[in-house]
Amino acid sequence: MTAFIPKIVTTMREGYSLATFRADSIAGATVAVVALPLAMALGIASGASPDKGLITAIVAGFLVSALGGSRVQIGGPTGAFVVVVFTVIARHGYDGLILATLLAGVILIVAGYARLGALIRFIPYTVVTGFTAGIAVIIASSQVRDFLGLDMAAVPADFLPKWAAYAKAIRTIDAPTVAVGMAALAIILILKRVAPRLPGFLVAVVLASIVVVVSDAHVATIGSRFPAMPSGIAMPVFPIWTLAKIQAVLPSAFTIAFLAGVEALLSAVVADGMIGSRHRSNQELVAQGVANIASALFGGLPATGAIARTATAIKAGARTPVAGMLHAVFVLLFVVFGGRLMAFVPMAALTAILFVVAWGMSEQERFVGLLRMPNSDRAVLLLTFGLTVLVDLTVAIGVGVTLAALLFMARMSETVAITGPEDDILAERGALPEGVEMFRIDGPFFFGVAAGLMDTYRRLGSVPRVLILRLEQVPMLDASGVAAIAELLRRAGATHTRVILCGLSSQPTAMLARARLGPIVSTGTYAEALAQARAMSASG
Incomplete structure (x- = not known):
């Protein structure tokens, strides 16, 4: 049953030296610095609070590495979930999200033991690119209010009404907020080009926070937006559920499980290419399931393998799953000893981070390249993208996969x-x-x-x-x-x-x-x- 042995067991059997631990420690600390501001930003973008993102990075991040089938996978909250999580919270409340995440974890475990991990290769490239680019547009759109400091009581969830509301509030732009957001964005982009090894997200957040505190600028911060945000990590609590509530959130649970499985296995494939390894796809699904159940019990968000953070860990020298486990420990230490500092972080600085994340998710070169493909591929790409932005992610994936399958069968019939x-x-x-x-x-x-x-x-x-x-x-x-x-x-x-x-x-x-x-x-x-x-x- 090698397919269901966590990679950490394999790496420990190979022998774990002090030099390997040193390399994993450096990689874990490096990726924690990247994950820290990103987890807070994703927590806010999802319609929750920054502490929820941090809890997810700690609990799910530790378990994904400890139980996963990839040697260097880093788990945590990702941009792919923002749209789904925001929608679930709006429709069913945060309790509904907890229940949906827990159910998604169960679905992932069942999928893993049913050996469905290999099915990732049957998801069309055009569908993945289309809904990923659509999510990127939605994430960027959701950050306009905080980046411009618009005076708005609430932001509509749907794409077109959202931009209509922005247009009505455009005269309330706050210059100091825009300045902070632009400065943070500039810092991230400049460091990415001239000093890519530096943690641009963290540097931007720290500098922006210092400027806002020193200048006493009236700019929205995490503390002003979430005054009652708890510090630390609470004890796990099983969500209250009813059969009717399970039926209501079950479609969202399947969507969360699908996204978690797809992104985790894609991330594992990327990691394999970078280190010359081979992941165990079914065990990875099981680990993602356990991680999501645990994240839900601790009040966190859905989690999956994060491609950017996994690549960061590899570039920093990660050799075994211990690097991912240590990344979670380092984030935990910040929450315990420095959690109060979160209150000083400007919201505009976090929006700058999410703009960069959205741009990376859009994969514009891949998107444009697919537009040069035959009409059938273009149709699947654009339809999936349009439905993701304008309708619903679940509908987009279902329609995209179905259309791609039908077009493929039509092409296959021409070869017979x-x-x-x-x-x-x-x-x-x-x-x-x-x-x-x-x-x-x-x-x-x-x-x-x-x-x-x-x-x-x-x-x-x-x-x-x-x-x-x-x-x-x-x-x-x-x-x-x-x-x-x-x-x-x-x-x-x-x-x-x-x-x-x-x-x-x-x-x-x-x-x-x-x-x-x-x-x-x-x-x-x-x-x-x-x-x-x-x-x-x-x-x-």
Whole structure:
């Protein structure tokens, strides 16, 4: 059962030295510095409070690394959840979010033990890019009020009403707030270019906080926005639930589980490429499930593997899951000993962080590159993006995956050829004896092309005594293909035409056996089928 052994067990069996611990400690401290302001910003952007983001980074971050199937995965709150979490809180309250997160954790554990981790490769690239870019637009849009200091009692949740409300409040722009936000944004971008190793997010937050405190500027801070925010971490509490409440939040739980699974496994794949390792996808899903359950019990947000923080840990020298566990410990130490300092952080500085996060999520180069792809790919990309921004993330993913699957099957059907008697390209046709006809199928015989077999049969000019159906080039047969062959056998039997199937590979053979179509004349090669057809035709 190697698939369900946490990577930390594997790394410890390999031997854990003091030098490795030193490297993991440095990496853990480095990524904690990055995660600290980001967790607070994501907590606020999600419609909660900064302490919720920090709790998530601590509890979920520790468990993702301790139990995960990736050697250097860093877990915590991410931008992908902002839209979903904000919506769940607005509809069901924070208690509803806790319950949805807990249920999502259970779903992830079940998915892991059901070995669904490999299914990540079946999610279309265009869908992932479309909804990720859509989330980026929504995150950036949600930060306009705090970045400009607009005087607004509340910000509408939906995209278009949100911008309509911004337009009405545009005259209330606060110059000091804009100055702080612009300065923080400039610091982050400049450090990213000239000193990428420095923690730009933390530097921007610290400098902005000092300026606001020293100048006594009337700029909104975490303390003024969340005056009753608790410090420290409370004891775990199981959420109050009813069957009706579970039914209400279950769709959101599936969305959270889907996002957590997708982003965690994508992050693990990125990490594998950077360190030359191989993650255990099913154990990673189990770890994500446990982490989300624990985060919910401690009052935190949904969590998953964070690609940017994982890459930061790797670049800082992380070698084992201990780096991720230490990152959570360092964040905990800040909450315990420096939590009161959060009150001085300007909201505008956190919005600057989220603008940078949104820009990174948008992956504009990938998005533009996909726009150069065929119309079908562009349609999936733009539809997923538009539905994410204007309607709902769940709808966007469902429609995007469905449309991508339908378009893929349409393209696949174009690659399948069913060759009949009117096709003169078959050189073998000249070798057919009188009264014998032959059909050939090239490609997977599935529901998208199954009807073509009967269309070909109907085009026969006369009723043959023997019909050879060549299936050497059919790697896969589905239920619709089986039904089409069964219908062919029935029609042929009604006119006393004998059918020979030849060249069946293992999967089509197994499918036909399951269908129990009765005695089927089958041969291994076309030459054998031709010889048998001659004998049948001669015998009348």
